[in-house]
Amino acid sequence: MDPGHGYPDAAAFMKIAMVSQFFPLDAPPSCGVATATLNLCRALAAREDVELTVLKPLAPTRKRTEVVADGIRVIALPYGSRVPPGWAVLGGILVRLRGELRRHAFDLVHVQDSPWICRWLPDPTLLTQHGWVEKDVVLETHRHGGRLKAAVLRLTGGWARNRVRQVIAVSPWAARQLASFPGRRAWVIPNALAPEDFQVRRQESAACRFLASGRVCRLKNIHGLLRAFRQVLERLPDAELHLAGSLDDEAYLRECRLIAEDTGISGKIAFLGSLSGADLRKELAQATALVQASYHENAPMSIAEAMAAGIPVVATAVGGVDWMLDGGKAGVLVRNPDAPGELAQAMIRLGTSADERWRLSQAGMQRAQIFRPEPVAEATVAVYREILTNGVQ
Secondary structure, eight states: OOTTTTOSSTTSSEEEEEEOTTOOSSSOOOSHHHHHHHHHHHHHHTOSSEEEEEEEEEESOSSOEEEEETTEEEEEEEOOSSSOHHHHIIIIIHHHHHHHHHHHTOSEEEEESOHHHHTTSOSSEEEEEOOOHHHHHHTTHHHHOHHHHHHHHHHHHHHHHTTOSEEEESSHHHHHHHTTSTTOEEEEOOOOOOGGGGGOOOOOOSSOEEEEESOOSGGGTHHHHHHHHHHHHHHOTTOEEEEESOOOOHHHHHHHHHHHHHTTOGGGEEEEESOOHHHHHHHHHTOSEEEEOOSOOSSOHHHHHHHHTTOOEEEEOOTTHHHHTGGGTSSEEESOTTOHHHHHHHHHHHHHOHHHHHHHHHHHHHHGGGGOHHHHHHHHHHHHHHHHHHOOO
């Protein structure tokens, strides 16, 4: 594809293929990447200068299917093989993706969080890098084979990621992880929230309820959160802790329930499981604060959603979280994930001070304007135009 593609004004109107194996079809988004991708696609599809098509590889369908989801055209491409997904990709998915790109003559391909796909597609391509799965796997050693699997992922996914020449990072922290490779162009554009996220309003009440939003797993350090909450109850005996997120890691969930029983706090904790967007917003509206105790994050959607809703945030200062919370001006930062006492003190501080909750609520809502879908889509389109005008470097 030649820069400008023959348009009088380069990239004045663009046919964009968004490649995402995480794009939700007929179910709520299953993870933060899926939510962020859906929000961005909705904002791009609403623009007059973009014709957007989502290509969903590894879709749970038996044949190629075209659907309209949330007003967005989606082409679902199945495994196409009876062997495990990794082999299916090598044996057929890239061929199918290339076929769709030839058939529709897209101007640019934007891949979400799949560098191994982006590496082998024809230019111009653009990757949005959301996470580092090899870092996550190290923290999930009990389930995924630990450091050996992380090393394999670093060699495969890391190899592909390091050869992608044009990347969007969703936080400055992520941009720094990508900066060491010569010849790469990187842009920092935050994840987009949904318009509905800005319509939630906190309901101040006498009840003290902390909310943790995210998968119940070792990476999210739910063990540490439970131990911190036990200390919170010594000062705030009527407090509650709600955990909204997937409960699919059954072994870790059993450990969490055992900790809650052994420390006598199980009656104050609710494991809600995965919630729809609407139900999660209801939980947010009733929360005193959102609490995140993770060992590793990039730019979690749960924090952005809480800020947009005016819910104060307490979070560990890992990855891009420090940037999201503006260095602690828009939320309370806990420096050590393995210090439950530090996390407990931050939770108590918010649970006992209405003035502090109000201050952080206002600061969070102001900071959350960077996650509005319209400016995120505008910045993304500006990158498209830059690539199409200047060509692939």
